[in-house]
Amino acid sequence: MTIKDIAKICGVSVSTVSRVLNEHPDVSEANREKVLAVVRELHYVPNNSARDLVKSPSDAIGLVVRGVGNPFFTGVIRAIGEACEAAGYTMVLHQIRSGEDELRAGAELARSKRLRGLILLGGCFDYTPEQIAGLGIPFVCCTYTNSFGTLPADAYSSVSIDDRQAAYKIVSMLTQRGHRNIAVILNSVEDHSISQLRYKGYCQALQECGVEVDLELVEETVTFEMSDGYAGMERLMSRRDDFTAVFVISDALAVAAMKALHDHGKRVPEDCSVVAIDGIEMSSYSVPTLTTLVQPQQEMGEKAVQILVDMIEGRAGNRHLLLDTTTREGGSVCSV
Amino acid sequence: MTIKDIAKICGVSVSTVSRVLNEHPDVSEANREKVLAVVRELHYVPNNSARDLVKSPSDAIGLVVRGVGNPFFTGVIRAIGEACEAAGYTMVLHQIRSGEDELRAGAELARSKRLRGLILLGGCFDYTPEQIAGLGIPFVCCTYTNSFGTLPADAYSSVSIDDRQAAYKIVSMLTQRGHRNIAVILNSVEDHSISQLRYKGYCQALQECGVEVDLELVEETVTFEMSDGYAGMERLMSRRDDFTAVFVISDALAVAAMKALHDHGKRVPEDCSVVAIDGIEMSSYSVPTLTTLVQPQQEMGEKAVQILVDMIEGRAGNRHLLLDTTTREGGSVCSV
Numbered sequence: 001m002t003i004k005d006i007a008k009i010c011g012v013s014v015s016t017v018s019r020v021l022n023e024h025p026d027v028s029e030a031n032r033e034k035v036l037a038v039v040r041e042l043h044y045v046p047n048n049s050a051r052d053l054v055k056s057p058s059d060a061i062g063l064v065v066r067g068v069g070n071p072f073f074t075g076v077i078r079a080i081g082e083a084c085e086a087a088g089y090t091m092v093l094h095q096i097r098s099g100e101d102e103l104r105a106g107a108e109l110a111r112s113k114r115l116r117g118l119i120l121l122g123g124c125f126d127y128t129p130e131q132i133a134g135l136g137i138p139f140v141c142c143t144y145t146n147s148f149g150t151l152p153a154d155a156y157s158s159v160s161i162d163d164r165q166a167a168y169k170i171v172s173m174l175t176q177r178g179h180r181n182i183a184v185i186l187n188s189v190e191d192h193s194i195s196q197l198r199y200k201g202y203c204q205a206l207q208e209c210g211v212e213v214d215l216e217l218v219e220e221t222v223t224f225e226m227s228d229g230y231a232g233m234e235r236l237m238s239r240r241d242d243f244t245a246v247f248v249i250s251d252a253l254a255v256a257a258m259k260a261l262h263d264h265g266k267r268v269p270e271d272c273s274v275v276a277i278d279g280i281e282m283s284s285y286s287v288p289t290l291t292t293l294v295q296p297q298q299e300m301g302e303k304a305v306q307i308l309v310d311m312i313e314g315r316a317g318n319r320h321l322l323l324d325t326t327t328r329e330g331g332s333v334c335s336v
Numbered sequence: 337m338t339i340k341d342i343a344k345i346c347g348v349s350v351s352t353v354s355r356v357l358n359e360h361p362d363v364s365e366a367n368r369e370k371v372l373a374v375v376r377e378l379h380y381v382p383n384n385s386a387r388d389l390v391k392s393p394s395d396a397i398g399l400v401v402r403g404v405g406n407p408f409f410t411g412v413i414r415a416i417g418e419a420c421e422a423a424g425y426t427m428v429l430h431q432i433r434s435g436e437d438e439l440r441a442g443a444e445l446a447r448s449k450r451l452r453g454l455i456l457l458g459g460c461f462d463y464t465p466e467q468i469a470g471l472g473i474p475f476v477c478c479t480y481t482n483s484f485g486t487l488p489a490d491a492y493s494s495v496s497i498d499d500r501q502a503a504y505k506i507v508s509m510l511t512q513r514g515h516r517n518i519a520v521i522l523n524s525v526e527d528h529s530i531s532q533l534r535y536k537g538y539c540q541a542l543q544e545c546g547v548e549v550d551l552e553l554v555e556e557t558v559t560f561e562m563s564d565g566y567a568g569m570e571r572l573m574s575r576r577d578d579f580t581a582v583f584v585i586s587d588a589l590a591v592a593a594m595k596a597l598h599d600h601g602k603r604v605p606e607d608c609s610v611v612a613i614d615g616i617e618m619s620s621y622s623v624p625t626l627t628t629l630v631q632p633q634q635e636m637g638e639k640a641v642q643i644l645v646d647m648i649e650g651r652a653g654n655r656h657l658l659l660d661t662t663t664r665e666g667g668s669v670c671s672v
Contacts, residue, residue: 071618074410081429090428090449093417113426226617259621282407285562285595287623 010034058114061089061308064106066096066122070224071252072278072297073121076142079301080119087309089116098223103127107134117308126192127151138311138318142304143295145320148192157311157318159304161295163194163277166325167201170275170293171247173327175209177335179245179273182206183217185232185257186249187224195249198277202247217243221253229253233260244272244336251278255286258332269334279328288331296323346370394450397425397644400442402432402458406560407588408614408633409457412478415637416455423645425452434559439463443470453644462528463487474647474654478640479631481656484528493647493654495640497631499530499613502661503537506611506629507583509663511545513671515581515609518542519553521568521593522585523560531585534613538583553579557589565589569596580608580672587614591622594668605670615664624667632659 003021007014012031019027020035027035061084065073077093084091092113096105102123109115118139126148132139132155141158174182184202187195203213219236221228229248236246237260248254254276258268266272268288276283279294303321310316339357343350348367355363356371397420401409413429420427428449432441438459445451454475462484468475468491477494510518520538523531539549555572557564565584572582573596584590590612594604602608604624612619615630639657646652 071407071410074407078431081431085430092426093429094421095414095417226621230621255618256621259623259625262623281562282591282618285566285592287595287598289595 006035006038009038058116059089060092060113060115061305061312062092062094062106062109062113062115062118064094064096064102064109064118064120064123066098066100066102067224070122070250071282072250072280072295075280075297076121076301079298080121080142080305083302083305087305089305089309103131103135106139107136110135110137116312119304119308124191124193125149125197127156129155132156138308140304140308142300144194147197153320154318157307157320159300159307159321159323161323161325163197164201164204166277166293166295167198167247168205169201169325170277170327171202171205172208173291173333174245174247174273174275175205175211177273177333179336180209180211181214181217181243181245182211183219183236183240183243183246184248185219185221185229185236185246185253187222188220189218198249216240221249224250224253226252226256229256230260233257234264237261237264237266245333246272246274248274248276251276251280251283251290251292254290254292254332255283258286258288258290269332273333275333277325279326284328284330286330286332290328291330291333292328293325294328295325299323342371342374345374394452395425396428396449396451397641397648398428398430398442398445398449398451398454400430400432400438400445400454400456400459402434402436402438403560406458406586407618408586408616408631411616411633412457412637415634416457416478416641419638419641423641425641425645439467439471442475443472446471446473452648455640455644460527460529461485461533463492465491468492474644476640476644478636480530483533489656490654493643493656495636495643495657495659497659497661499533500537500540502613502629502631503534503583504541505537505661506613506663507538507541508544509627509669510581510583510609510611511541511547513609513669515672516545516547517550517553517579517581518547519555519572519576519579519582520584521555521557521565521572521582521589523558524556525554534585552576557585560586560589562588562592565592566596569593570600573597573600573602581669582608582610584610584612587612587616587619587626587628590626590628590668591619594622594624594626605668609669611669613661615662620664620666622666622668626664627666627669628664629661630664631661635659 003014003017007017016031017035020032081091094109102120106118115137117137119142121142125144127146128150143160145158145160189199190196216239219232221232248257254274258274261268261272268274275291277293279292283290307319339350339353343353352367353371356368417427430445438456442454451473453473455478457478461480461482463482464486479496481494481496525535526532542549552575555568557568584593590610594610597604597608604610611627613629615628619626643655
């Protein structure tokens with residue numbers, strides 16, 4: 001059965017049938033009724049729908065986000081949403097908790113929502129080829145790469161900054177201003193993820209000026225919640241009072257850590273300098289303004305979508321994009 | 337053509353055909369192939385799909401958000417996303433700019449994404465029956481009601497706080513602590529929206545203790561961006577230096593306004609007390625902690641979805657839910 005048969009049975013033109021099926025407005029009500037009656041009667045579906053009956057193409061791009069409490073992601077999600085829409089796709093947002101597996105969540109979403117592609121925001125850096133085999137659709141790691149995993153470079157795409165280099169850069173700003181007792185607040189030193197890479201950059205900056213890493217100055221928070229930044233700084237202060245600066249893994253945690261310093265009678269930067277990585281809006285309104293490395297939130301989201309859509313539409317294969325950071329000088333650092 | 341005919345042609349049971357069409361895993365590969373081949377050959381679609389060919393039901397709930405820069409919405413959006421998923425729906429997020437018409441955007445989204453229902457976040461309070469006629473699907477105004485419009489109560493749903501009462505409550509806290517020269521920073525005093533309602537509450541609190549509203553102490557910001565809160569406070573300070581307190585329309589703007597006070601050598605609360613409405617995470621880490629009225633972000637999102645899904649699934653009609661606020665005492669208020 002073809003669209004021509006339908007037209008013949010109805011006694012209308014092929015283009016009329018086409019207009020009805022595509023919901024164009026310029027069809028008389030009588031013709032519309034007639035065509036739909038026949039379509040229903042004969043269980044007719046246009047060829048492409050029949051072909052794709054079990055796996056119909058959708059316009060959905062999945063976005064799996066771990067760390068819903070992380071305000072850095074807000075700007076990235078916004079950019080991804082806008083870029084998906086501009087490219088003619090629908091973003092399907094799926095939030096997962098700290099402990100959940102983003103690849104499993106992505107694979108389930110791919111099936112249930114018939115995704116064309118997937119963007120992972122805030123995932124792990126250690127995937128194996130076996131782990132991604134279940135996905136079956138192109139995907140982009142947004143804000144991270146597979147530094148600790150075994151994926152060949154052409155098996156996945158990524159948009160990120162160089163996390164180790166970024167941490168090295170911002171901690172070196174502290175060593176150049178004379179700091180040697182520099183504490184660090186991060187999620188974990190061995191999470192095979194962003195935290196471990198930034199920890200490496202911190203260690204490298206210290207070692208370059210002959211300082212050995214003092215494990216008592218390393219504070220692990222587990223999550224990216226602001227409350228953990230506050231609690232982490234309190235634990236640090238309860239152990240030691242000789243650090244003159246602290247590198248915090250994210251802006252949000254740094255703002256909370258500055259609050260903890262303030263609540264315990266420590267002045268920033270006079271008693272303790274504070275630096276971080278992110279460059280979100282909130283930290284430019286903290287007192288003092290946070291000195292931080294700015295990640296390009298907007299560009300990260302846009303490029304992730306561009307790379308994914310290029311793959312979905314067959315214009316290009318997997319790619320990796322490393323974006324630059326810029327230093328935003330605030331008032332949270334002084335020399336010692 | 338029915339599922340029975342397909343089964344007969346394939347020489348398999350009806351339940352096998354059903355399992356193939358519904359993508360159940362417990363079908364042999366050989367049977368799956370056989371059934372799919374026949375389905376494709378005959379352009380068969382199950383009855384319900386044929387019936388809904390032109391208007392197939394989707395599982396999409398649209399969320400149109402105005403004010404993407406408003407961090408208060410982040411928590412609400414998160415709650416809406418989780419609640420949609422828990423109810424078996426897919427949230428389709430669409431962001432609009434300040435000047436855009438959310439009803440037009442919602443109607444377009446309803447058509448292009450075949451929405452089952454719509455949630456509007458951050459809209460205007462003055463819809464007319466003519467304006468909503470184009471929507472054609474149930475919708476919920478989240479965080480606002482139609483106070484300035486002409487919609488009958490049974491023509492729309494809403495989840496909100498009592499904005500006028502909330503502003504009255506928090507400004508009364510200032511008058512009770514002796515303040516009389518109280519400035520206000522809000523979007524507009526006559527936007528037929530949240531800002532106008534909160535302005536009314538501010539006026540009422542002043543009038544109750546015999547203070548006339550001084551228009552020079554009323555600062556309009558147009559948007560909810562933090563930069564506007566900062567600039568608004570600067571304009572206020574350039575006009576007047578005799579106010580002892582300020583009510584700011586949102587937490588984010590209040591944090592930025594406190595920063596402007598600090599940058600101009602004013603101490604909070606000693607030189608100027610600051611209060612707001614929202615209760616977002618950020619403002620509990622400002623220095624000092626902001627005193628604010630907390631809106632239940634999580635509950636607002638959950639209830640909006642619940643009301644909408646009840647309508648989509650035919651369990652209930654339009655409803656209106658007014659939620660309570662709670663005061664969060666910070667350190668940004670002192671007595672005079």
